[in-house]
Amino acid sequence: MKTVLITGGTGLIGRQLSKLLSVKGYAVSIFTTSGRSSDGFKCFRWDPSSGTMDAQAVAEADYIIHLAGANIGEKRWSQDRKRAIVDSRVKSGELLFQAFLKNPGRLKAFVTASATGYYGAVTSQKIFTEDDAPESDFLGETCRRWEETAGLFENAGIRTVKIRTGIVLDKTDGALARLLVPMRLHVGSALGSGSQFMPWIHLNDICGIYLKAIEDVAMKGAYNAVAPQHTTNLEFTAAVAKTSGRTLWFPNVPAFVLKAIFGEMSAIILEGSRVSADKIMKAGFNFEFPELNPALENLLNEKQKA
Numbered sequence: 457m458k459t460v461l462i463t464g465g466t467g468l469i470g471r472q473l474s475k476l477l478s479v480k481g482y483a484v485s486i487f488t489t490s491g492r493s494s495d496g497f498k499c500f501r502w503d504p505s506s507g508t509m510d511a512q513a514v515a516e517a518d519y520i521i522h523l524a525g526a527n528i529g530e531k532r533w534s535q536d537r538k539r540a541i542v543d544s545r546v547k548s549g550e551l552l553f554q555a556f557l558k559n560p561g562r563l564k565a566f567v568t569a570s571a572t573g574y575y576g577a578v579t580s581q582k583i584f585t586e587d588d589a590p591e592s593d594f595l596g597e598t599c600r601r602w603e604e605t606a607g608l609f610e611n612a613g614i615r616t617v618k619i620r621t622g623i624v625l626d627k628t629d630g631a632l633a634r635l636l637v638p639m640r641l642h643v644g645s646a647l648g649s650g651s652q653f654m655p656w657i658h659l660n661d662i663c664g665i666y667l668k669a670i671e672d673v674a675m676k677g678a679y680n681a682v683a684p685q686h687t688t689n690l691e692f693t694a695a696v697a698k699t700s701g702r703t704l705w706f707p708n709v710p711a712f713v714l715k716a717i718f719g720e721m722s723a724i725i726l727e728g729s730r731v732s733a734d735k736i737m738k739a740g741f742n743f744e745f746p747e748l749n750p751a752l753e754n755l756l757n758e759k760q761k762a
């Protein structure tokens with residue numbers, strides 16, 4: 457049985473991915489800083505900020521999926537928070553690499569999360585592909601440095617895959633769950649101009665892409681992980697309202713209000729571009745949810761009935 461080590465396996469993606477990998481016959485182990493519950497999967501403790509880890513986790517791994525990182529949308533971006541966002545991804549990756557160098561024989565692939573923020577917080581009609589350069593804003597720079605960690609493994613001859621993830625849709629956690637709170641109170645509305653794009657992906661599909669990244673030896677380098685349908689914030693908000701049986705009564709939340717509340721971090725909700733899903737589809741990935749309305753129906757209604 458092959459072992460997959462997931463860093464940050466207690467998070468939104470990691471929890472679902474652990475279950476999927478387990479069903480597919482993999483042994484799953486998890487690196488956690490907090491020791492949070494992980495549905496019975498084997499847990500190893502680490503603390504990238506102090507450079508400590510149980511190196512046995514890496515020695516036992518056939519594959520590493522590096523999801524760990526301080527949440528990008530959880531707190532205002534003070535200088536300390538920005539440092540935590542970067543270090544929790546980059547220093548942790550370097551720590552994994554040091555452990556790998558001590559036991560290099562077993563690892564077959566290193567797969568790291570990245571984000572569509574690689575292309576920057578910009579609103580435009582351009583469709584970004586994996587060949588585009590990183591933007592020089594905070595998120596672009598963070599993603600560039602995050603992906604460089606994978607380069608350490610790549611230079612050591614390990615197959616590496618970088619998953620540039622859009623907004624992951626799940627009902628209980630993440631961006632959709634946060635949007636549902638005002639929606640249920642009938643005060644949901646679009647943000648800023650509403651014309652910014654929201655590259656999104658259903659939780660099942662992002663987990664499917666990670667599974668493919670492990671199993672498909674032809675996958676190498678960066679892949680955008682976004683649904684092929686391009687959706688603006690206004691379209692997205694209207695679709696969520698409709699699927700959850702609500703009406704959008706209120707005008708868009710003005711950009712200046714969001715900037716006052718969230719500071720620099722408001723860029724991640726006020727800006728957004730179109731991102732291409734062509735490369736991952738050409739690699740043979742079939743989206744379970746390529747379109748928004750069925751994705752929302754599945755998350756907001758079908759699970760409720762179950």
Ligand SMILES: NC(=O)c1ccc[n+]([C@@H]2O[C@H](COP(=O)([O-])OP(=O)(O)OC[C@H]3O[C@@H](n4cnc5c(N)ncnc54)[C@H](OP(=O)(O)O)[C@@H]3O)[C@@H](O)[C@H]2O)c1
Pocket residue numbers: 463464465466467468469470487488489490491492504505523524525526527528540544548569570571572621622623624625630631
């Ligand atoms: N969800 C999205 O919409 C989305 C979009 C684009 C990119 N991504 C990226 O994909 C990855 C997984 O996403 P997710 O939504 O599952 O994230 P998440 O729910 O925030 O989980 C990330 C995990 O990282 C660990 N972590 C938090 N702070 C850490 C720190 N300072 N040092 C080391 N580990 C830390 C936590 O696990 P422990 O407490 O157990 O250590 C946490 O469960 C993240 O890197 C995220 O940025 C996600």
